[in-house]
Amino acid sequence: MRKKKSPKLFGALGQRGSAGISMAEKDKAINEFEDTLEQKYLRYTDPSIPLHFLSACLARVAVCHLRLLAHHPRQYPDKAVSLPPMEREILFSTSLKMVEYDNIGATTNSIRGYLWHVKVFLQLDAFVYLLSELRIRAEGKDVDRAWQQIECFFEHRPEMITDTKNSLYFAIGSLALKAWGKRCATAEYHQGMYQVVTPAFIQRLQSQRKALQPPAMNPVASSIVTLDPTNQSHHITQTIHGDDTQGLQTSLDFNPTFLD
Numbered sequence: 057m058r059k060k061k062s063p064k065l066f067g068a069l070g071q072r073g074s075a076g077i078s079m080a081e082k083d084k085a086i087n088e089f090e091d092t093l094e095q096k097y098l099r100y101t102d103p104s105i106p107l108h109f110l111s112a113c114l115a116r117v118a119v120c121h122l123r124l125l126a127h128h129p130r131q132y133p134d135k136a137v138s139l140p141p142m143e144r145e146i147l148f149s150t151s152l153k154m155v156e157y158d159n160i161g162a163t164t165n166s167i168r169g170y171l172w173h174v175k176v177f178l179q180l181d182a183f184v185y186l187l188s189e190l191r192i193r194a195e196g197k198d199v200d201r202a203w204q205q206i207e208c209f210f211e212h213r214p215e216m217i218t219d220t221k222n223s224l225y226f227a228i229g230s231l232a233l234k235a236w237g238k239r240c241a242t243a244e245y246h247q248g249m250y251q252v253v254t255p256a257f258i259q260r261l262q263s264q265r266k267a268l269q270p271p272a273m274n275p276v277a278s279s280i281v282t283l284d285p286t287n288q289s290h291h292i293t294q295t296i297h298g299d300d301t302q303g304l305q306t307s308l309d310f311n312p313t314f315l316d
Contacts (some may be wrong), residue, residue: 110173117302150182152202158182159209190235
């Protein structure tokens, strides 16, 4: 890519400093890169060969990652408030593809030997954006497909639910609960025109949050989650107790523009 295109262009993808490079230029370069990969290499891979299959998946994820960086909401100084609908569609579909590829890597028996590699390159930025967007989108085929992929993602990473001392995982769990709340509220609004079945990972998160609620007379909170209805931020405060007298207080302000 650096032989074919300016290093400045690809080094600036997704950065605020790339304002001088038009989105059309970025998309054109990424499309050319994708065409080169597909025509020169990927069309010759044999999916029945595990290493070929994994390589093809990783190459396509790399293209999606470039596209995600090029259209990243952090480029907008207003924290994506002015994000155009077309950009939202690109980000949503790209993130969904990345999560799907991640789940394919986690569930395909032929590449179990490479599972360590799949886990190292966790598509967390795409996953978080997907959850953030599902607080706005609540129905449709793509939404159904997204929730299926999210369920699979949690299923193969149980530590994202069980490790309550991890502030990042805790924030992601709260984000998932809020997105699911939106889905249920929309189904209720349509008065049963369609049904939603609460997936197992949501049930576990709900039970976990109830278990973490402090007793009515106990002033020491194990975990407090505050959802601000006036904006899309999650304010999460988690207290982790090492013993009866000392605790570690951590907080995380979670914004829909997701992780840097």
